[in-house]
Amino acid sequence: MKKLGIIVLIILVVVGLWVVDLLMDAGQFKTIEPHFAGKCTQISGIVGPEDITIHPKTNVAYISAIDIRAALIDENTNGSIYRYDLKESKPALIKMSHDHTGGLFPHGISLYPDKNGAGSLFVVNHARGQHTIEIFSLVDGRLEHQKTLSSPMIISPNDVVAVGPDRFYFTNDHNYRNGFMRTLEDYGRLKVANLVYYDGETFSEVAADFAYPNGVNVSRDGQKLFMIAGTEQVLYVFDRNIDSGSLEEVDKVELGTVGDNIEMAANGDIWIAAHPQILKFVAHAADASKLSPSQVLRVFEKPDRKYQLEEIYLNDGKELSGSSVAAPYGKRFLIGAVFDSKFLDCTLE
Numbered sequence: 001m002k003k004l005g006i007i008v009l010i011i012l013v014v015v016g017l018w019v020v021d022l023l024m025d026a027g028q029f030k031t032i033e034p035h036f037a038g039k040c041t042q043i044s045g046i047v048g049p050e051d052i053t054i055h056p057k058t059n060v061a062y063i064s065a066i067d068i069r070a071a072l073i074d075e076n077t078n079g080s081i082y083r084y085d086l087k088e089s090k091p092a093l094i095k096m097s098h099d100h101t102g103g104l105f106p107h108g109i110s111l112y113p114d115k116n117g118a119g120s121l122f123v124v125n126h127a128r129g130q131h132t133i134e135i136f137s138l139v140d141g142r143l144e145h146q147k148t149l150s151s152p153m154i155i156s157p158n159d160v161v162a163v164g165p166d167r168f169y170f171t172n173d174h175n176y177r178n179g180f181m182r183t184l185e186d187y188g189r190l191k192v193a194n195l196v197y198y199d200g201e202t203f204s205e206v207a208a209d210f211a212y213p214n215g216v217n218v219s220r221d222g223q224k225l226f227m228i229a230g231t232e233q234v235l236y237v238f239d240r241n242i243d244s245g246s247l248e249e250v251d252k253v254e255l256g257t258v259g260d261n262i263e264m265a266a267n268g269d270i271w272i273a274a275h276p277q278i279l280k281f282v283a284h285a286a287d288a289s290k291l292s293p294s295q296v297l298r299v300f301e302k303p304d305r306k307y308q309l310e311e312i313y314l315n316d317g318k319e320l321s322g323s324s325v326a327a328p329y330g331k332r333f334l335i336g337a338v339f340d341s342k343f344l345d346c347t348l349e
Helices: 002-025 068-073 179-187 278-286
Strands: 038-044 049-054 060-065 080-085 093-095 106-113 119-125 132-139 142-149 157-162 168-172 193-198 203-210 213-218 224-229 234-240 247-254 258-264 270-275 294-301 307-315 323-329 332-337 342-348
Touching: 049 106, 049 258, 049 332, 049 342, 060 106, 060 332, 080 106, 106 168, 106 213, 119 142, 119 157, 168 213, 193 213, 203 224, 203 234, 203 247, 213 258, 224 258, 247 307, 270 278, 270 323, 270 332, 294 323, 294 332
Parallel strands: 049 323, 106 157, 157 213, 258 323
Antiparallel strands: 038 342, 049 060, 060 080, 080 093, 106 119, 119 132, 132 142, 157 168, 168 193, 193 203, 213 224, 224 234, 234 247, 258 270, 270 294, 294 307, 323 332, 332 342
């Protein structure tokens, strides 16, 4: 009986330590002190602007959006891609027309620009409970559907980065599609998910053993790939073989927060939106009245080739809840959110 009591005590201590560690990693004990050296304008008329990318030639922002809460109730709910022209003094938010006959539940997006100011938009799509990658051409302000790609390797796609007209990488944020193991993967922070490459013909795993792979992007010259492992709170840096698509891990940057999507500035800086208190984000996902703090980080390479973090923006969720992307444009940047009914158009002083 005494042995049983000792075993129970040990189990309780281990569980208690695990809970404390989870809460600390989740940021529950952080003090959120809002700050931003600039001004943000709330842009409404959109629900769930989860990902944003800006065309380097035209300076038009493309925004992936869907009301996820509604989509979870009715799988026939569709989302949209919007355009927002940053060259205009008062940009209008325009819903783009497209000829894709299937449903559109857009998630991560990536732009592969051409020299004429057009290009291709790659979209992670979860419509009707299926997972695909859609490729659209940008034609006169609308989207022309080119291709739907599906594969058993597309398990739980989150973000995508295009590296050619028909080549891309994408993250599977989970290894398990549903059920208890998916929950265990989240709260146990299991390193079992991966990064996949499509070379125009075949899919192949190029990196593996990550906890919640999320945002992914490449440097302007295509020689480095950056990927966030959300629940590891790490930004992975890879050297990339442009010809084969293979990757070699060369660095890990500790973020100290749960990063989401990645966008690249023209000068090579890495911009990351993050969830500093992830359990508040989980509560916000279930209940819009519960606020989730928003955070924007800039990661830049120093002369010694080490990476440094700068926190650009932090709020307690009142201005924007659940930030998911920060897309830079000079001293200006757009902050998107997973569930909120707006995004922010911000300018640094």
